[in-house]
Structure formats: structure tokens, C-alpha cells
Amino acid sequence: MNNQQVPIFITGPFRQLLTMDHLTLKGSLKDAQLEIIEEAGVVHQNGIILEIGLFGELCTKYNSAHPEIQYLESDMIALPGFVDAHTHLCWAGSRENDYAMRLEGKSYTEIAQSGGGIWDTVTKTRNATDEELKMLLKMRADRQLANGITTCEVKSGYALNPEGEIRLLEIIKSANKEHSIDLVSTCLAAHIKPKDFEGGTDTYLEFLADKLLPVIKKEKLTNRIDIFVEEGAFGVQEAGKYLSEAKKMGFDLVVHGEQFTSGGVSLAVKVGAKSVDHLEMIGDKAIVELADSAVVAMALPGASIGLGCQFAPARKLLNAGCCLAIGSDWNPGSAPMGDLLLQTAILGTFEKLTNAEQLSAITFRAAHALNLNDRGILKKGYMADFLGFPGRNYQEILYQQGMMKPTMVWKRGNLVM
Numbered sequence: 001m002n003n004q005q006v007p008i009f010i011t012g013p014f015r016q017l018l019t020m021d022h023l024t025l026k027g028s029l030k031d032a033q034l035e036i037i038e039e040a041g042v043v044h045q046n047g048i049i050l051e052i053g054l055f056g057e058l059c060t061k062y063n064s065a066h067p068e069i070q071y072l073e074s075d076m077i078a079l080p081g082f083v084d085a086h087t088h089l090c091w092a093g094s095r096e097n098d099y100a101m102r103l104e105g106k107s108y109t110e111i112a113q114s115g116g117g118i119w120d121t122v123t124k125t126r127n128a129t130d131e132e133l134k135m136l137l138k139m140r141a142d143r144q145l146a147n148g149i150t151t152c153e154v155k156s157g158y159a160l161n162p163e164g165e166i167r168l169l170e171i172i173k174s175a176n177k178e179h180s181i182d183l184v185s186t187c188l189a190a191h192i193k194p195k196d197f198e199g200g201t202d203t204y205l206e207f208l209a210d211k212l213l214p215v216i217k218k219e220k221l222t223n224r225i226d227i228f229v230e231e232g233a234f235g236v237q238e239a240g241k242y243l244s245e246a247k248k249m250g251f252d253l254v255v256h257g258e259q260f261t262s263g264g265v266s267l268a269v270k271v272g273a274k275s276v277d278h279l280e281m282i283g284d285k286a287i288v289e290l291a292d293s294a295v296v297a298m299a300l301p302g303a304s305i306g307l308g309c310q311f312a313p314a315r316k317l318l319n320a321g322c323c324l325a326i327g328s329d330w331n332p333g334s335a336p337m338g339d340l341l342l343q344t345a346i347l348g349t350f351e352k353l354t355n356a357e358q359l360s361a362i363t364f365r366a367a368h369a370l371n372l373n374d375r376g377i378l379k380k381g382y383m384a385d386f387l388g389f390p391g392r393n394y395q396e397i398l399y400q401q402g403m404m405k406p407t408m409v410w411k412r413g414n415l416v417m
């Protein structure tokens, strides 16, 4: 089929359309910098944006191409589809009892000793069938899409042995093919050292680098490797060795760092990671180091809310010049809520982040963390992933603190919600 035969769509008019274009990748942003087009239209073909402009003018300009007009009767605000660049959506089981125990003041160790904690999720995930895991993942992807997330990162990390981690990555790959959302997988076999591995954490990482990473590379199961750098998980030095091995094989790197203890940021900068995620405990020196690097600073307010801990210092990170992205960290243990927009709005009010900063953190800046440069902005050549929120003024979206959901979601030009 040549281009003439592929239908052209014009969607609109939107009372306001925020392109998220012409904004810097790093540092603070003012709302006055937002490009807002009133009475806007989106021209798209084959899932790609051809042009953004005034709806009436676009209808005239493309008239001879016989476009299909998707006319919006009610007041709508358009934004790029959201990108959730940090989730752990491939798991079985549920940990509400852990949460209740935490509320009663029980420690991590006490919860683990009573049969809860990550090992509970690992056991249930290992025991679930492929079909069950894929069904659960697709149900969570449905909810993400309904909340406006058109691209969602998903980590493995609840099998913690080579066969099981490969299985999880294959399930994510298969779910991605069947679902309209884009799922971007990451290998987090280095989540913790599993109970049933004989040897230390350093031996476990060597084992993964030797037995798992080459298979993932060969089978093209993911191009991203993540590690949890934390007391009780993996130390900075052994993590550095593991990430360097992964880098040599050509993987993109990600670090879970500075949630409770320091060291993760320096490591992420040193190995040239795409992002360092968590940062609740990041200190001033590490903030400067991060701002001077190309590593994205990813805040995960869902984990702070789930654990009742402080938020990452998002205001300070932006003031210092960091590229701030926000992810939901949706997982069964520390971040069970899984509502990116709501969490962004809460972090925004506590950290005094402008609308422009909050929306950037879940659109083009989050896409950058995933090394994707074809989404997160509404402009020519970009993916036609966009959202319609009811209303006339974009400020109302974050003012509603996550309670206002998109009523229309387009993925690659298709209306999917």
C-alpha cells in the first residue's frame, strides 16, 4: 500500500492542546514556557503525527487528501500519552497483609519472617502459569492505558533464576504484542539474591552475568539491565562490576539507588546509566553530580506513599539542573497503588513543581529515560499517542490531583479508550 491509500485522520478540535515541545530536557520549567494551541487539531497517518495546528486550517489544508475527520463534540484538552518509565507489573499474588503489618509498626524482618516480603511474591510468581502471569500483566496494562499511559516500562525480577527471569521477559514480550500499550521490558534479575542461591551476592551477580545476560542478548528479550543498589540487596562495588559486564554486551543500564542509603547515584553516573531511580535519600553532593551528568533522575512517589517515607527532593533536583522523570514503581510490595498521575500531583504539591515540570516528568523526560525519542511530544514525525481530558483549561488536570482521568486515549493514532 502506498501512502496515498493509507487514510489520513484529523482529530479535533481540542479547546487546548499542549505540545510539550520546545522545552529543555533538563532543569526547571515555568508554565509560561508551555506551547498551548487553542482549537487545535492533530493530523495523523499510520500512527504518526503529520501536523499539529489549528483544526479549521488543517481541515482546509488536507481537504484534497479526503481525511477522516474525528470531530470532538465536547470540550477536550489534549496532551501527549503518558510514559511510566518504572514499574514491576509482572507478578502474581498480593501483599495486603505486609501493608497491614507495616501499619502496625512491624519491621521488614518481622514481615519476612511471617511469610511476607519479596520472597512471597517470588514464590507465587514462580508457581504461576505463563497464562496467569500474562493475564495479570495485561489487566494491569489495561488500567495503565485507562489512566493515560501509552508506554509502560515493566521489570522482571520476581523469578530470580535464569530460567524464570527469561520466562518473565518472554511473557512481557508476548503481552506487548497482544496489547495496544507499548511495554518496554527491563531485566531486574539483580533485585535481591534469592534465598535458594548458594553463595554470596557477588557470586550471584557473576552467575547472572555468565548464565543469564548472554541469553537475553542473543534472544533479544530486552536491551535494559537494572540492579537494586541498597543495603540488603547489592553493594556499590559488585553492582559496578555487573553493570560494566552488561555494558560491554551492549545493554542500556538502570540503577535503583539512594532509596535508603547512598552510593547508587555515583555508580549510575560512573557507568553511564540511562536513569537512577528512587533518590529519596540523595544528598546535595550527589545532586550536583547527577545534574552534571546525562543520567535521568527518576522520582518514585508511589514508593514513598506506600512505605510512608519521604519523597525524593524533586525541587532541588530540578533547581540543580537534573532531568526529572516520575515513575509509578507499581509493585506488590512498596507501591501497590499504581496511579502515576495521582502520584505525580501529590509529589508536585509537596515539592512545589510547576504544571510544566510535572507533565514533562511523565511525557518526554520519561521517554528520554527509556531512550525513546519518538514520543512524549506532539509534533510532526512523533508517534500519534495522545490523550483527551474533559475541560477547557489544562491547569484543571493537576488541580484535580489525579482524580481527573483522560476520557479518550489514542495509541498510534487508534482510539483505544
Ligand SMILES: [Zn+2]
Pocket (backbone or CB within 6 Å): 086, 087, 088, 256, 329
Ligand atoms: Zn522499582
